[in-house]
Structure formats: structure tokens, C-alpha cells
Amino acid sequence: MYNINFRAKRFVIAVLAVQIVALSSCRQTGEEAAKEKDSENSYVQIAIDTTMRDARKAIEEHGFKEPAISVIKNSLADLARINGLRDRQDLQGLHGSTKTEAVVLASDGMNDLTLILARFAPDEPTPVHDHGTWAVLHVLEGRDRYIAWKRVDDGTDPDRARLEKTSEQILHTSDSIHWFGPPHDIHSQVAQDGPAWELILAGSNMLALDRHYFDPATGHVATAKSQLRDEG
Numbered sequence: 001m002y003n004i005n006f007r008a009k010r011f012v013i014a015v016l017a018v019q020i021v022a023l024s025s026c027r028q029t030g031e032e033a034a035k036e037k038d039s040e041n042s043y044v045q046i047a048i049d050t051t052m053r054d055a056r057k058a059i060e061e062h063g064f065k066e067p068a069i070s071v072i073k074n075s076l077a078d079l080a081r082i083n084g085l086r087d088r089q090d091l092q093g094l095h096g097s098t099k100t101e102a103v104v105l106a107s108d109g110m111n112d113l114t115l116i117l118a119r120f121a122p123d124e125p126t127p128v129h130d131h132g133t134w135a136v137l138h139v140l141e142g143r144d145r146y147i148a149w150k151r152v153d154d155g156t157d158p159d160r161a162r163l164e165k166t167s168e169q170i171l172h173t174s175d176s177i178h179w180f181g182p183p184h185d186i187h188s189q190v191a192q193d194g195p196a197w198e199l200i201l202a203g204s205n206m207l208a209l210d211r212h213y214f215d216p217a218t219g220h221v222a223t224a225k226s227q228l229r230d231e232g
């Protein structure tokens with residue numbers, strides 16, 4: 001009887017020990033996963049900060065001219081190699097779409113350097129639009145048909161504009177392009193065959209600025225108030 005009780009107690013203790021070890025192991029795994037995520041987030045943040053620092057220095061030295069544009073393109077290419085950039089849950093709809101989305105990764109202010117991550121939905125062309133600022137765009141992943149437009153009217157009528165296409169190209173993963181400030185910032189784009197993820201480093205927080213939407217067929221111009229500012 002004594003032996004049975006003793007063996008039963010030993011079994012219960014052994015089971016409890018196994019359960020404690022298993023629980024401890026689970027907790028450790030969870031902690032390790034959280035640490036790993038924190039480490040990845042820190043790594044991503046350091047990479048973002050480095051890109052902003054490079055761009056800030058280049059713009060201070062050269063303005064938005066070729067030497068600075070080249071530095072920014074290289075810095076965005078470096079940033080694009082970092083894993084975890086796209087793991088953002090806070091993308092917001094862009095251009096009136098719920099499928100084309102963007103988020104500010106870093107910003108020096110409303111009218112200063114701003115780094116944006118955007119996801120363009122496949123086969124959903126953006127309207128022809130401007131951003132009120134210069135920018136460099138780097139394709140993280142996917143393909144994008146990018147069309148640049150220019151105003152050929154005198155620009156005096158805020159509600160009407162005459163536009164012409166100036167270029168059309170397919171951007172592939174790792175390609176970069178840039179546009180200059182108004183009135184050279186008018187474009188449209190559409191991802192090809194799948195989503196296109198892009199990094200955009202701009203001279204202002206272009207998600208917080210008003211922008212214009214153009215209908216090249218009718219000449220109609222609409223002004224869109226910033227969604228971000230409207231949200232406070």
C-alpha cells in the first residue's frame with residue numbers, strides 16, 4: 001500500500017514537473033519570440049533612421065539635385081533590403097481606395113523630409129494626381145506602370161487643367177525614379193499582375209498635404225483634403 005501511494009505520488013510529481021517544464025518552455029518561447037520581434041523592430045527603426053539621416057544630410061548639402069537624388073536612391077535601396085519593413089498594420093487607404101494604402105515610416109514635419117511605405121493594388125490605377133512636393137520612389141517588390149504628366153495650360157484656373165503624358169515606363173523591383181516639386185509632380189501609376197510595394201522619400205509629408213486629382217479627358221481638377229489631417 002505504502003509502495004503504491006509512493007509510486008502514485010512520484011508519478012504525480014513527475015507529471016507536474018513535466019507540466020512545469022513545458023509551461024516554462026512555452027513562456028520562454030513566447031518571451032524569445034517577443035524579444036526577437038523587438039529586436040527586428042529596432043533593426044528596422046535603425047535602418048529607417050539611417051535613411052532619414054542620409055537624406056537630410058544630402059538635401060542640406062545639395063538641395064534636391066542630382067548628387068542628393070543619387071544618395072537618396074542608394075539609401076532607399078539599402079533600406080529595401082531590411083526584412084520586416086512591410087509588417088506594418090497601420091497602412092491607410094490612399095487615393096480613395098481601400099486597396100492602395102500607405103503609411104508614414106518617419107517624418108521631420110509637415111513640410112520636411114518624410115519617408116512613406118505604400119502598397120499599390122494590382123490593376124487599380126491611381127487617378128492622375130500631384131503631391132505638392134518632390135520625391136524619390138523605390139520599388140520594394142512588384143511591378144508598376146508609372147506615367148508622368150505635365151500641365152500644358154497656364155495653370156491659372158484652379159478647376160481646369162490641360163495635361164499631356166510626358167513618359168510611361170514599367171518599374172520593376174529595385175528600380176527607382178524621382179520627380180521634382182510642383183508643377184513637375186503630376187503622375188499616375190498602376191501595379192502590374194500583383195501588388196507593388198514602394199518606399200517614397202518626399203520633401204514634405206505628402207500624405208498630410210492637400211493634393212489635386214486631374215481628369216485628362218475632361219480637364220476637371222479636384223482638390224483632395226488630406227485624410228490624415230482630417231483624422232486629426
Ligand SMILES: [Fe+2]
Pocket residue numbers: 129130131187
Ligand atoms: Fe503619387
